[in-house]
Amino acid sequence: MTTTATPATTEADPPAPPEDPLATRRVAPRRRYGRWVVTAIVLALTVEAVRALAANPAYQWDRISYYFTLDVVLDALLVTLEVTAVSAVVGFVGGVILALGRLSGNPLVNALSWFYIWFFRSLPLVVLLIIIFNASLFFPRIGINIPFGPSLVSYDVDGLLVPFVAAVVGLSLNEAAFAAEIIRGGLLSVDHGQIEAANALGLSPWRRLRQVVLPQALRSIVPGYVNQLIGLVKASSLVYYVSLVDLFGIVYQLESTHVSDKVAILLVGTAWYLLLAAVLSVLQHYVERHYSRGWEVRR
Template sequence: MSESPGAALSLAERPSHPGEAPVPPPARRVRPRRRPGRWIVTAVVLVLVAQILHGLVTNPFYQWDRFRYWFLRPAVLDGLLVTLEVAALSAVLGLAGGILLALGRLSASPVPRAVSWTYTWLFRSTPLIVVLIFLYNFSALYRTLSLGVPFGPSFVRFDESRLATDMTIAVVGLSLNEAAYAAEVVRGGLLSVDQGQHEAASALGLPKGYRFRRIVLPQALRSIVPNYVNQLIGLIKSTSLVFYVSLLDLFGVVQSMGNTYPGDVVPLLMVATAWYLLLTSAVSVVQYYVERYYARGATRGLPPTPLQRARAAAAGLGARLRKEAAV
């Protein structure tokens, strides 16, 4: 009767004499699989990155001395403040309008659904620059605005030319455009919540408002936050279009300075690029921590923060150096 391979001891493990302990097989060093393709791709990428950085630093066409001169000039900082103000107001108003439009799309009444769908369809189909220019010339269509009885007497009248300042036109135009996109982001997040969550909350007899605040919204935010922050980054870059309605934001100041100092066009464009990179990077950092906050309960463990990763890497490096020193 033959022994099964799994139950029998190998020749190296069988004792030479009865009663002796089996001899373990010699240890073998496990070597990682060689991946030459990965090393080749890594080398090519590093060479390309090094060439790009070398060209940025050594190319006199970029005029880095003029870049340093313009980077913190008062005119540029004033334009940056205008960009931040327009982006902040448009983000808040656009998100508020997007929430109302999303709730209208999900309403059981056909009228809010039709109005919300029409608004979203109209502003997502119209370029932002067209909306801004249309609002800039809005006073040619309606010189005064009034509040009163529909098709009847008006009680209060407004002079549209006084209300429609450059800042107002920029904020209203960006907010109208942003609300259409934010509505789809919010609606998609609300629809991503499993229907069983609604049914379970309803079976427990929870009020609709409490059900939305404590059960539906926290789960929907996991989908809403990354999508809306991506939209917010696009909004920050879209503020550069308000220059066409005579508002001197960051891009408007750079454009005006470029016309005044033609030799500094490239350094000024690099200044605008650097500030936009800083703004969008700051928003991305906030996005990371907000996503991490709302990921609680959805994952077994929260991902480590960059600071925690740096500490872990430093601790691992220190342990490795101590081990090598001891050997």
Template sequence: MSQPSGSAVSFGPATPAEAIPRTGFPAPPEPVAAQRVLPLRRPGRWILTAVVLVLVAQIAHGLVTNPFYQWDRFRYWFLRPAVLDGLLITLEVALYSALLGLLGGILLALARLSPSPVLRAVSWVYTWLFRSVPLIVVLLFLYNFSALYQTLSLGVPFGPAFLTFDESRLATDMAVAVVGLSLNEAAYASEVVRGGLLSVDQGQHEAASALGLPKRYRFVRIVFPQALRSIVPNYVNQLIGLIKSTSLVFYVSLLDLFGSVQSMGSTYPGDIVPLLLVATTWYLILTSVVSVVQFHVERYYSRGALRTLPPTPLQKARSGLRDLRARVRRETAT
């Protein structure tokens, strides 16, 4: 169908005449780089931030200006030999208990996953028992264990004994504290390890089995390294709880950090508050060090699971500083 000469075909809304240059084409749009992007306003976030800062400032002001805290006595007691000796005992008890507890937890977890019904039953009963009994009860029971069994022997059940030990010589204050904490820690660590082993994808087991790899090699080289991604954060959280639980060994006559502070507080009743602040500060330092180690261990074992590793605190600070400089430049340019 022919179009009459002199007529025009309209393909869209008409463009204003003043927007059409002499060439007959509309003006090109403004480049995206030249357009200014306005950030989204979030007044609620700023109000909440201001409230939190005010509360933090009030707490800090109260800590600094309140004479009840006696910061001069805090500085006096912080590095005293008695406090440092108690801190050393706390570190020893925590280290031995963590190693023995983790080893016992791995054995209990493997027994719980074993096809043997006897091993599964023993592991379940052990975990149920020590997770149900408070730690202070376990420590006090072991401390008075010599009243029940004065001697310990190894031999044939209901038969002759080959080796006999004097329980009072073996059950020193340090041994009672380490054994009690280790028994309690193994029960919780077993659930952490078992959960980590169960978190490994079943396809990994099937692929390793299809390759004909031995069971021990599959566990050590394939299953356990992947399970550590789940085990490490949970067990380090348990380890922080263990460090705080060492304060209970004071009740079995072992002068750890809390025990030393408690005994000095009874000798110097006017310094009870600064002595408690000393113990609190040292516990904060210990748990902070463990948290730093946890971050780097998690970062190491996440190499095969994440495309980009999480930045370290130093890298976060540098990135934040670069963003702040770029923002200042943009504000200055506008």
């Protein structure tokens, strides 16, 4: 009996999926012709503006280099920097005190802080400077008196309020009002849970403020206050109204006496203010980048 072997059956291979024609195509970026056209137009206008400025003889570029480093201009620039620096420090300290007063639970302290901020933010700075410079009309002498008794120390106001002091006092009073709101906003930005945790640890109000609240509030306070400094630099130009010759004052005097170089002198003043604002803007950039990484809360 002959046995016939049956051939082994093998499963057929599954059919290959159809090739996607889109898979072999190269993805090309979208061509934005409108953006290229706008870029070309803006670039052409910028080049033309720069060429017009450089080729225009009315700008007196040769005289700008002379006035830019003139001794009287540099001395006036130093006065502007000194007034701005002192006013910034005093204004920041006053702003901290006022901000804490606005957050105080004492109704009298809160009301007085609110009134100060409202008054000095509402009063034009030039009017404030003129009033302070003429303070002797209101108070010829100031001093320390015993209540309903004799005076212990007394000073002549005219001798105290020299132009530099009057400028610093006026700018500081105005700066403190604006700084107070920046600082108060930064303090209020701290999560209330952090304050509750500090209270649960039994920290005193001063330690809670110094070790928990302020390190976190500085993330909002410092960048905003650096931006406020740019406004302070521009506001310092008003000190000329109290007979203090700053950068604006010397530019005003020079362009009045050298009429033929008026354009060059005005451009020098503009360039110095732009340079100061640029330095503060760069500082603001790095400060914001530093505080955006966060601040470690101290133990």
